[in-house]
Amino acid sequence: MWPVCDDAGAHEPWNLTIPAALHRRREILATAGARESLPGGDFLTAQERAELDAADALDLDDLVDDPIPLVPVAQLYRQDIPDYAGPDGTDLLQVLWCPVDHSDRHYSPRVFLYWRDSSAVGPLLEAPPEPPVISDMYLPVPCAVHPEQVREYQYADLLPEDLRERLHAWDDDEDESRPHYQSDLSLAPGWKVGGYANWSLTDPYPMDCAVCGTAMTLVFTVGSGDWNGMHCSWRPSEEDPTASPDTVGVQIGRGYALYIFRCPESFEHPPATAMQ
Numbered sequence: 001m002w003p004v005c006d007d008a009g010a011h012e013p014w015n016l017t018i019p020a021a022l023h024r025r026r027e028i029l030a031t032a033g034a035r036e037s038l039p040g041g042d043f044l045t046a047q048e049r050a051e052l053d054a055a056d057a058l059d060l061d062d063l064v065d066d067p068i069p070l071v072p073v074a075q076l077y078r079q080d081i082p083d084y085a086g087p088d089g090t091d092l093l094q095v096l097w098c099p100v101d102h103s104d105r106h107y108s109p110r111v112f113l114y115w116r117d118s119s120a121v122g123p124l125l126e127a128p129p130e131p132p133v134i135s136d137m138y139l140p141v142p143c144a145v146h147p148e149q150v151r152e153y154q155y156a157d158l159l160p161e162d163l164r165e166r167l168h169a170w171d172d173d174e175d176e177s178r179p180h181y182q183s184d185l186s187l188a189p190g191w192k193v194g195g196y197a198n199w200s201l202t203d204p205y206p207m208d209c210a211v212c213g214t215a216m217t218l219v220f221t222v223g224s225g226d227w228n229g230m231h232c233s234w235r236p237s238e239e240d241p242t243a244s245p246d247t248v249g250v251q252i253g254r255g256y257a258l259y260i261f262r263c264p265e266s267f268e269h270p271p272a273t274a275m276q
C-alpha cells in the first residue's frame with residue numbers, strides 16, 4: 001500500500017496545482033528559456049501564456065480534504081552516504097512528504113521517514129501514485145545524487161561562548177572578498193544528509209522529540225537551491241559556473257531550507273521539521 005497523508009484538517013490550499021500542469025509548466029519555461037527571444041521580446045508565446053493561465057485558474061481547493069498520496073523526495077542508500085544513520089538491518093532511507101502546506105508544520109510539507117532493508121523490498125511499482133493535488137513548490141524534479149562529504153561546523157550562536165567570541169572577532173570584517181564563517185566555512189547550503197542547521201531565519205530554538213523529549217539531530221535537509229548567491233563558495237567544482245543552483249525545483253518558503261530532525265533515542269519516534 002502506498003502511504004498517504006490523511007491529516008486533511010492540517011492541509012492548506014496554497015499554491016495548488018496538479019502534477020500534469022506542473023510538468024507542463026516546467027516544459028514551457030525550459031523551452032522558452034532555451035530559445036531565441038520572440039519577436040517583440042516576449043518570453044512566452046500567446047499559446048503558452050494561455051496554457052499557463054488555464055492551469056492557474058483550476059479550482060483545486062476542495063481536493064486537500066481528501067487523503068493525499070505521499071511524494072518521494074529522496075532515496076538514500078547506506079553504501080552511498082557516509083553519514084547514513086538507520087536502524088540495524090536497514091540500508092535505505094526513504095524520505096517522502098505530503099506535498100501541500102501543513103498548518104501544523106509552519107506551513108511546510110509534512111515529512112515521513114522510512115528506513116528499509118533494500119533486499120526485502122518487494123515488487124516495485126512502475127510509478128508512484130500521483131497525488132490529485134500538490135503545492136507547485138513541493139514536487140521534486142527526479143535526479144540522481146552525487147554525494148560529496150564535507151566537514152560542517154555548528155551554527156555560531158550554538159557554540160560555546162568563548163569560541164563564539166573569538167570567532168566573532170576573527171569574522172568581524174567588512175571585507176567581502178574573504179570567506180566568512182557562517183556563509184562559507186561552517187554550514188553547507190542545499191540538500192544534505194547530517195550536518196547542522198542554519199538558524200538564521202528565527203535564531204535557534206529547541207528541537208525536542210514529541211514522544212520522549214530528547215534533543216533531536218539533523219538527519220536530512222531539503223534546499224531551495226544547492227548553493228547560494230554571494231560567493232558561490234559551495235558550488236561543486238565540476239558544476240558549470242553559469243548553471244542554476246536549483247536543479248530539484250523545490251522551493252521552501254521564500255528560498256529557505258527545510259531541516260528534518262530525528263530522535264536519537266528511537267527511529268520509531270516521529271521526525272520534526274524546522275524551516276529556516
Ligand SMILES: [Zn+2]
Pocket residue numbers: 005006007008011068098099100102110
Ligand atoms: Zn498532509
Ligand SMILES: [Zn+2]
Pocket residue numbers: 209210211212213214263264265266269
Ligand atoms: Zn524520542
